[in-house]
Amino acid sequence: MSAPVICVVGARPNYMKMAPIMRAFAAHTPAIPTLLVHTGQHYDAAMNDRLFTDLELPRADINLEVGSGSHAVQTAEVMKRFEPVIDAHGARAVLVVGDVNSTLACALVAAKRHVPVIHVEAGLRSGDRRMPEEVNRVLTDQISDLLYTTERSAHANLAREGIDGERAVFVGNVMIDTLMANRHKAVAPEVLLADAGLDPQRIAGGFGVVTLHRPSNVDDPAMLRRLIETLHAVSQKLPLVFALHPRTRKNIDTHGLSALLEAPGFLVLPPQGYLEMLGLMSNARVVLTDSGGIQEETTALGVPCLTMRDSTERPITVAEGTNTIVAGDAKAIIDGVNAILAGGGKGGRIPEGWDGRAAERIAAHLSAWFLAHERVPAGALA
Ligand code: UD1
Numbered sequence: 001m002s003a004p005v006i007c008v009v010g011a012r013p014n015y016m017k018m019a020p021i022m023r024a025f026a027a028h029t030p031a032i033p034t035l036l037v038h039t040g041q042h043y044d045a046a047m048n049d050r051l052f053t054d055l056e057l058p059r060a061d062i063n064l065e066v067g068s069g070s071h072a073v074q075t076a077e078v079m080k081r082f083e084p085v086i087d088a089h090g091a092r093a094v095l096v097v098g099d100v101n102s103t104l105a106c107a108l109v110a111a112k113r114h115v116p117v118i119h120v121e122a123g124l125r126s127g128d129r130r131m132p133e134e135v136n137r138v139l140t141d142q143i144s145d146l147l148y149t150t151e152r153s154a155h156a157n158l159a160r161e162g163i164d165g166e167r168a169v170f171v172g173n174v175m176i177d178t179l180m181a182n183r184h185k186a187v188a189p190e191v192l193l194a195d196a197g198l199d200p201q202r203i204a205g206g207f208g209v210v211t212l213h214r215p216s217n218v219d220d221p222a223m224l225r226r227l228i229e230t231l232h233a234v235s236q237k238l239p240l241v242f243a244l245h246p247r248t249r250k251n252i253d254t255h256g257l258s259a260l261l262e263a264p265g266f267l268v269l270p271p272q273g274y275l276e277m278l279g280l281m282s283n284a285r286v287v288l289t290d291s292g293g294i295q296e297e298t299t300a301l302g303v304p305c306l307t308m309r310d311s312t313e314r315p316i317t318v319a320e321g322t323n324t325i326v327a328g329d330a331k332a333i334i335d336g337v338n339a340i341l342a343g344g345g346k347g348g349r350i351p352e353g354w355d356g357r358a359a360e361r362i363a364a365h366l367s368a369w370f371l372a373h374e375r376v377p378a379g380a381l382a
Contacts (some may be wrong), residue, residue, distance in 0.1 A: 003090030004033045005118075005366075006110075009060070010041035010078070010102025012051060013293050016274060017097040017120060019055040020177035020359035028363040035089055039078045039102040040065040044246065046271040054274040055178060071101060071132055078105035083113070091115045092370070096140065097174075099124070099133035099292075104140050111143040116373070120174060120362065122147030123154025124292075124313035130216065133292070134313070146369060148362055150174075150296075151316040151351060171361040172353020175293055176300045179278065180356035186279035189241070198267050206285045207267075208238045208337070213245035214290040217308060221255045223328055224248075227308060228257050230330040231288065234337050235265025240288070241280055243272045286340045288333065295323045300354055304345035306336045322348040 005025065009018050018036075025032035038060035042048050052059065064081040066074060082105065086094075094110035095118040096103040107117045122141050126134050141147055141163060149155060150173040158168050189207070190200035210231060218224050231240060242261070244252075252258050261268050272280070278297075281287055287298050287305045295314050298305035299321025306326045317323035324346060326332040339345065353361075 002033065003092045004035040006035050006037055006085065006089070006091045006094045006106075008037050008039065008082075008094065008096045008102060008106040009057075010039035010066075011100040012042050012047050012271075013291075014097050014100060014102070015051045015055055015057055016178040016293070017174045019057045020174050020181065021095070021097070021120065021362060022058060024359035024363040027360075028367060030367075032363060032367065033092075035062070035085075035091075036060045037082065037085055037106070038063045039082070039106070040067055041074060041078070041100060041102045043067055044271075046273075047246070050273040054182070066102075075101045075105045078102050079109050082106050082109045086110065086113055086115060092374075093118050093145075093366075095120065097121055099136045099140070101132070101136060104136040107140045107143055116145040117143055118146045118148070118366065119144040120148045121150055123149045123158045123168060124151075125154075125157045126309075126311040126313040128311050132215070137313070146366070148365075150353070150358075151314070153315055169365055170353065171365065172355060172358035173296060173300075173351070174358045174362070175296055176354040177356050177359050178274075179297055179300050182275060182278060183282070185275050186282055187273075187276045189280050189283050192269075192272075192276050192279060193241075193267060196269055198269075202264075202267060203239050203241070206238060207283075208234065208240045208286045208288060209280045209284040210240050210242040210287075211245065211289045211291050211294060212242075212308065213248050214309065215247075217290050217328065218245075218248045218251045221251075224251055224255060225257060226330060227328055228252065228260050230333050232260050232263055232265070233330075233334060234288070235263055237265075238285060238337060238341060239265050239267060241267045241269065241284075243269050243277065243280070245271060286337055286345070288337075295321075296354075298322055299348055300350060302348060304340045306333060306340075308333065316351045320349050320351050322346050 025034050040063050066077040093116040096107050097120040110117045119140050147168040148171045193200045282301050290308045295317045299317045305323045310327045326336050
């Protein structure tokens with residue numbers, strides 16, 4: 001039996017990408033053997049265990065338990081702990097998804113061990129190198145042998161960075177595979193609020209959903225204050241369900257902003273499970289976010305999204321989907337919400353390849369790629 005494809009997850013947004021890939025590899029004929037490694041970048045039950053259950057991801061075979069730290073410490077710890085896994089189990093390839101620190105760390109270890117690196121969700125670029133994820137994307141793509149893309153614009157980005165077009169394959173969006181597979185299981189927002197001890201009547205007239213966690217938005221106290229004050233203004237017109245990331249919670253408390261969140265228009269919740277978020281987004285009038293994945297999910301759901309960032313690495317969500325970039329601009333955010341409430345929300349269409357079958361296409365392509373690249377050297381069987 002050949003060595004496994006080592007599949008790496010580390011942080012929350014990785015799980016919804018990996019779940020359909022693991023399933024497609026198991027269902028492929030012949031099955032593609034895998035070893036699932038969790039780096040432990042995210043470890044709280046709310047950020048982690050819950051999502052594994054929701055997504056029916058198998059338990060990780062190995063957990064590296066790296067935990068939190070500076071970027072340097074976290075990346076280095078993942079690298080140190082991941083290398084022995086390759087020694088112990090062998091690796092036919094290492095498959096990484098997305099753009100978190102664990103993605104780059106494991107890709108780098110594999111590349112230096114001459115193990116093929118497969119990057120799913122390759123080629124996305126915000127053009128903003130101050131985002132840690134942008135650095136992770138650029139570097140991971142440079143050292144990947146196979147780059148699976150979610151939108152066609154990624155290929156031009158890769159070509160600009162000198163990456164051989166032969167290595168990049170458009171497959172569509174695995175995150176939308178997960179969305180389609182789980183849509184029917186989404187938790188109704190009223191149920192979720194009642195479970196959290198909040199009165200579901202508060203959203204009877206419609207509601208918005210907020211997520212906020214980018215360092216550029218929540219680590220700078222002035223920016224965080226501006227955003228929370230703007231959201232507070234919005235909440236007076238439209239109740240906002242705010243799923244608070246631990247980084248954001250900590251900074252809101254540290255900078256004395258928690259009183260603003262006690263306003264009657266806010267319904268504050270801890271980080272949510274996948275099925276809860278899906279229920280919230282599907283039923284929202286508008287989603288206000290700085291997440292990458294949520295820009296795609298709202299486009300797939302046809303729900304208007306206002307992205308509180310200066311740029312997006314997922315331009316198709318703006319060109320074809322329901323996404324509008326409003327940055328940290330209070331007027332743009334408030335005008336955007338008003339336009340949506342007045343019925344002027346952006347329509348959109350579902351992008352190519354966002355059809356629930358991207359992981360199947362990866363499994364089929366990868367099998368053929370292994371056949372072509374793992375030929376037994378001439379004479380070896382003599
Ligand atoms: C990471 C990813 C980001 C992704 C986000 C989703 C990088 C560079 N960033 O950012 O791309 O969108 O995950 O959440 O990889 N913490 C907890 N519990 C946890 C994990 C973290 O309380 O389970 C707290 C810690 O205080 C930690 C902070 O959150 O210092 C930030 O966590 P970290 O993994 O460094 O980055 P995220 O902001 O979550």
